[in-house]
Amino acid sequence: MSLWVDKYRPKDLSKLDYHKDQAENLKKLTQRGDFPHLLVYGPSGAGKKTRIMCILKDLYGPGVERLRMEQLNFTTPSKKKLEIMTVSSNYHIEINPSDVGIYDRVVVMDLIKNVAQTQQLDVNGQREFKVIVLTDVDDLSKDAQHALRRTMEKYIANCRLILSANSTSRLTPAIRSRCLGIRVSAPTITEIVTILQGVCKREGLNLPTELAQRIAEKSNRNLRRAILMCEACKVEQYPFSANQNIAEPDWLLFIRAIARKISQEQSINTLASVRGDLYELIIHGIPNTIIFQTLVSELVKNCDITLKATIISQAALFEHRLQHGNKAIFHLEAFVAKYMYLYKKFLEDTIGDAF
Amino acid sequence: MDSFLKSGKLGTSIGDKTSQLNNEGVKKKKSVPWVEKYRPRTVSDIVEQTEAVHVLEQCIAGADLPNLLFYGPPGTGKTSTILAAARQLFGDMYRDRILELNASDERGIQVIRDKVKTFAQLTASAVRHDGKSCPPFKVIILDEADSLTNAAQAALRRTMEKESKTTRFCLICNYVSRIIEPLTSRCTKFQFKPLDESKILERLKLICQEEKLQVNDEVLNVLVKTSGGDMRRATTCLQSCSVLKGKDATVSMHDVYEITGVVPDQWVTDYISVCKENIYSKLEEFIESFILEAYTAAQFLKQVNEVIVNTDEFTDKRKAVIGEKLGTVSYRLQDGGSEYIQLLDLGCAIMIEYSKKT
Ligand SMILES: Nc1ncnc2c1ncn2[C@@H]1O[C@H](COP(=O)(O)OP(=O)(O)O)[C@@H](O)[C@H]1O
Ligand SMILES: [Mg+2]
Numbered sequence A: 001m002s003l004w005v006d007k008y009r010p011k012d013l014s015k016l017d018y019h020k021d022q023a024e025n026l027k028k029l030t031q032r033g034d035f036p037h038l039l040v041y042g043p044s045g046a047g048k049k050t051r052i053m054c055i056l057k058d059l060y061g062p063g064v065e066r067l068r069m070e071q072l073n074f075t076t077p078s079k080k081k082l083e084i085m086t087v088s089s090n091y092h093i094e095i096n097p098s099d100v101g102i103y104d105r106v107v108v109m110d111l112i113k114n115v116a117q118t119q120q121l122d123v124n125g126q127r128e129f130k131v132i133v134l135t136d137v138d139d140l141s142k143d144a145q146h147a148l149r150r151t152m153e154k155y156i157a158n159c160r161l162i163l164s165a166n167s168t169s170r171l172t173p174a175i176r177s178r179c180l181g182i183r184v185s186a187p188t189i190t191e192i193v194t195i196l197q198g199v200c201k202r203e204g205l206n207l208p209t210e211l212a213q214r215i216a217e218k219s220n221r222n223l224r225r226a227i228l229m230c231e232a233c234k235v236e237q238y239p240f241s242a243n244q245n246i247a248e249p250d251w252l253l254f255i256r257a258i259a260r261k262i263s264q265e266q267s268i269n270t271l272a273s274v275r276g277d278l279y280e281l282i283i284h285g286i287p288n289t290i291i292f293q294t295l296v297s298e299l300v301k302n303c304d305i306t307l308k309a310t311i312i313s314q315a316a317l318f319e320h321r322l323q324h325g326n327k328a329i330f331h332l333e334a335f336v337a338k339y340m341y342l343y344k345k346f347l348e349d350t351i352g353d354a355f
Numbered sequence B: 001m002d003s004f005l006k007s008g009k010l011g012t013s014i015g016d017k018t019s020q021l022n023n024e025g026v027k028k029k030k031s032v033p034w035v036e037k038y039r040p041r042t043v044s045d046i047v048e049q050t051e052a053v054h055v056l057e058q059c060i061a062g063a064d065l066p067n068l069l070f071y072g073p074p075g076t077g078k079t080s081t082i083l084a085a086a087r088q089l090f091g092d093m094y095r096d097r098i099l100e101l102n103a104s105d106e107r108g109i110q111v112i113r114d115k116v117k118t119f120a121q122l123t124a125s126a127v128r129h130d131g132k133s134c135p136p137f138k139v140i141i142l143d144e145a146d147s148l149t150n151a152a153q154a155a156l157r158r159t160m161e162k163e164s165k166t167t168r169f170c171l172i173c174n175y176v177s178r179i180i181e182p183l184t185s186r187c188t189k190f191q192f193k194p195l196d197e198s199k200i201l202e203r204l205k206l207i208c209q210e211e212k213l214q215v216n217d218e219v220l221n222v223l224v225k226t227s228g229g230d231m232r233r234a235t236t237c238l239q240s241c242s243v244l245k246g247k248d249a250t251v252s253m254h255d256v257y258e259i260t261g262v263v264p265d266q267w268v269t270d271y272i273s274v275c276k277e278n279i280y281s282k283l284e285e286f287i288e289s290f291i292l293e294a295y296t297a298a299q300f301l302k303q304v305n306e307v308i309v310n311t312d313e314f315t316d317k318r319k320a321v322i323g324e325k326l327g328t329v330s331y332r333l334q335d336g337g338s339e340y341i342q343l344l345d346l347g348c349a350i351m352i353e354y355s356k357k358t
Helices: A020-031 A047-058 A096-118 A140-152 A173-177 A189-202 A209-218 A223-236 A250-265 A268-283 A287-303 A305-324 A328-354 B018-024 B050-062 B078-097 B111-122 B149-162 B197-211 B218-226 B230-245 B253-260 B267-276 B280-292 B297-310 B316-334 B339-357
Strands: A038-041 A068-075 A081-090 A091-094 A132-134 A159-165 A178-182 B068-071 B098-102 B136-142 B167-173 B188-191
Touching: A020 A047, A020 A178, A020 B230, A038 A047, A038 B111, A038 B197, A047 A132, A047 A159, A047 A223, A047 B297, A068 A096, A081 A096, A081 B230, A091 A096, A096 A132, A096 A140, A096 A159, A173 B230, A189 A209, A189 A223, A189 B280, A209 A223, A250 A268, A250 A328, A250 B197, A250 B297, A268 A287, A268 A328, A287 A305, A287 B339, A305 A328, A305 B339, B050 B078, B050 B188, B068 B078, B078 B098, B078 B136, B078 B167, B098 B111, B111 B136, B111 B149, B149 B167, B167 B197, B197 B218, B197 B230, B218 B230, B230 B253, B267 B280, B280 B339, B297 B316, B297 B339, B316 B339
Parallel strands: A038 A159, A038 A178, A091 A132, A132 A159, B068 B167, B068 B188, B098 B136, B136 B167
Antiparallel strands: A068 A081, A081 A091
16 A cells, blocks of 8 residues: 555646646656756655656656656776666666765766666657756755766767756856756745645544644645645544644654753853764664754744844854764764853853843 | 657767767768757857967968967857868868867877877878868877876877877866876967957857747847857757757747746745745745756856845945855855755855945
């Protein structure tokens, strides 16, 4: 039994629930000969993947839905062996280059060259090109991005790239300007409510509007998360009630607990115990940026405006450093320590004022 | 299988530069990207860059070339200039006489040793196939030369000296400071400047005419303004407009903002007025929803900067403080920093400057 998120994923551009104008433009785009490279960007859970699959289906027909998982092997110039998982059909192949870390350049280049050199087998196929879908390109190394800019021009006859990213900030202007950008903003709360109700209806369930509204708000306008939450609610309690408990993601609760711990006691002991907690999050694959952002937004809650500004500027400094170092824990911990120092001083000052 | 039945070879590709240069492929009717289609064919077609154009025209008349170094921002005609000059110098021999290397996918010392050396050592005769005379040298174009490693640049220096009789080099880069001094001193240097807005507008109008595209002046102006003097960007955006909307539909302001990535002004004014209110939770909320819209943060900062610079709400000194934070934040963002935290940081800085005033 598949999850609702997969089961009710729209499969056609015409069936997309929101950003309908854009879908219409995309439809026109697939019908033309000069299909460009695309850069599809937007926050997670906004529907980038769904849109990409719809575009592919429009280009090639239902054949693209026959997917297979395959492991590909590459060798770096220094003879290091790399393995990467791919999902592909006869017409396209999808990889996440950041799976191979700093070797992303080799994998991306080799893959594009291979795909570009194998002509479409099916001569009657309606397209002369195959599509390579690269996901999470925000994480592409600068090296890989440099290499891409020329490669994108060179092999455009036989292959097109569809890049997917959470934001365009980390992409070099050269890559951005070689693609047609497709901005996929998060659906609004109202749109999410409608979608949740649609899903429940098709499941034969009755979802109270209040509950749908609460789920949508808790989801942070992340549609995937909203549908997962809704399904979890169903498992927990059915028939639904308007004010039933909505389970939030474990990692979110966990980070909130860390923040509470830090504001309760600023000491070496807390720092040591927080380190363990942060490790736990990292091990479970929660992205560093998410950990940092959530922690910051929790921690500033009980500060006054001046302190908030100071803490944010420290966070901005440490989070930027984190992107460069290869041990995220150092920078997270440094920030926590800095926060403890500032917060303790703030508490002492305000208590001092009170007397 | 309806994939099979959908008829017609729709997928004519956007032609590529290499196939034009190497001419390997079978001649197909390709839909060429407009950047290629409207690339100047002769040196005199190059807009502005008068110094380079002037010197090169004399070189072409004298049938010789010095080693060249072109530097300047993207889309200002560097590649076009050298390609046009080569075409005029060599006529139909042009394809055999140039080697175009893009440092981005083939870099490192090995390329210099192998490809450049071998090509440099080929002899070039002084007559064309048709018996007309032709300059007896070849041109090696090293595009994007600023991403060559220093070792590769050093190797290049030797090749450049040894083969000076039969080969001319043209180095192209964005930043001249990334090229080692022994190389720059061996070349005649030309700086390429961002194109004037009026010149870009003129060319865009020409393209619209040729492509029979309905675009009103307001839209063209946005394209020109956002290009920042980069002709490639302006042309590509114009083509994107036409690709996305289809030939006959008119391009609206909304479309052009979407394609050029301009953030609607409302977001910029709201950001600043939220800062003015001096309520942190509102700023936080604003940034959360801003990020959910997925606008490009770099472009947003550019627009915020524009407003801050022109406002009369701040003294110059205050503007300088905000400006400094803007610079830091913009650098960190491009360097991988989180949009959420960096935009908060900037917001706090603006907030502080506002609250100082009262
Ligand atoms: N000075 C110019 N005059 C006319 N067209 C230009 C000029 N500069 C750029 N262009 C146009 O912009 C496109 C990119 O130019 P190119 O020479 O490749 O720029 P770069 O300086 O990055 O090498 C070309 O298609 C060309 O049509
Ligand atoms: Mg160039």
